[in-house]
Amino acid sequence: MKSDRIMLAHGSGGQLSEELVRSIFAPAFANPALAKMDDSAVLNFPLPAGEGQGEGSRLAITTDCHVVKPLFFEGGDIGRLAVCGTVNDVAMAGATPLYMTAGFILEEGLPIDTLKRVVASMKEAAEEAGIAIVAGDTKVVEQGGADGMFITTSAVGLVLDGVEVSGGNARPGDVVLLSGSVGDHGIAVLSRREGLEFGSPVASDVAPLNHLVAAMLEASPNLRCLRDPTRGGLATTLNEFASQSGVAIQVEEGLIPVQPAVQAACDMLGFDPLYVANEGKLVAVVPPEEAGRVLEAMHRTRYGEDARTIGRVLEKPAGKVLMKTRIGGTRIVQRLMGEMLPRIC
Secondary structure (H helix, E strand, O other): OOOOOOOOHHHHHOOHHHHHHHHHHHHHOOOOHOOOOOOEEEEEOOOOOOOOOOEEEEEEEEEEOOOOOOOOOOOHHHHHHEEEEEHHHHOOOOEEEEEEEEEEEOOOOOHHHHHHHHHHHHHHHHHHHHHHHEEEEEEEEEEOOOOOOOEEEEEEEEEOOOOOOOOOOOOOEEEEEOOOOOOOHHHHHHHHHHOOOOOOOOOOOOOOOOHHHHHHHHHHOOOEEOOOOOOOHHHHHHHHHHHHHEEEEEHHHHOOOHHHHHHHHHHHHHOOOOOOOOOOEEEEEHHHHHHHHHHHHHHHOOOOOOOEEEEEEEEOOOOEEEEEEOOOOOOEEOOOOOOOOOOOO
16 A cells, blocks of 8 residues: 555554654664664663662663544543553563653643643553653644644663563564453544444553563563554554564464453454554563463463463464464464554554
8 A cells, every 4th residue: 555645544553654664764763773663762871880780771762642532531541541651662671661751732722621630640640650750841732733632752761681572582482471351442442432332331451561561570581572562453563573573473363352342342343353452451472481480470460460371483484473263274464554443542
């Protein structure tokens, strides 16, 4: 799909998003940290002797933009989403989030009470994550220019010695873990936006996952890959791991949890829950000998109680994701091409 104009699909987190990054941004800003194409860049920062870890320290840094529509939805809002999404991107580098900044683009006519509500939600989420919001900026645009509010955030976190987490680290024989059900966030936002009802309400899973990651790293500092499957969903994240690592990943359809209400919504709308966004789940690739210990640690945390093994890493076909279906067949899980649900994060 070629176009000389930006389309909503370029924001999907799928193949068109990747093409945009690789054809325009990556060549212009090329450097070793960016080349890894992880959700955060991990950088070396020398520290004076006697401070921090002595000889040096590694910081993970990330930035994120939030344009969700509507601003409030079942289980969350743009404020909680902004904090949790940014915290999680730092955590997926194996880092402890420390500080973040927040920039607000406000639309003329936005009720002050709406802004207060969003800021209160951000404060609560930051306290839960244990991160401090230390700087920011505010701009106002004309009425009709921002759908109420856009928020841009950045964060830094400390990566401890011995932790090497990246989407390019998966190895044949490794085990793939998923922290819980998929598709909750995307369906929650869509149902509020379109006024849809699916029998039982679907709440977003938006949550800070840094404490879950800390528990996993305590169980095994040798985690290979971590990522929260946001735009493009689980299918896109698995494809990113397979491509970055040059391996194949095989998962089992029957092991991937989907809430009944989410599945019903997807069936009605023609969506595949594998491609629907999440904001409070993570995918991990871990060495096989340590998978059981990591899974036990996940089960003891607030956001990892439903974690499970969903598949394994294979040597080939390199760069592909395979799905063992419930009826015993195998199919290739492609990367998301277009945009199923725009403006969900």
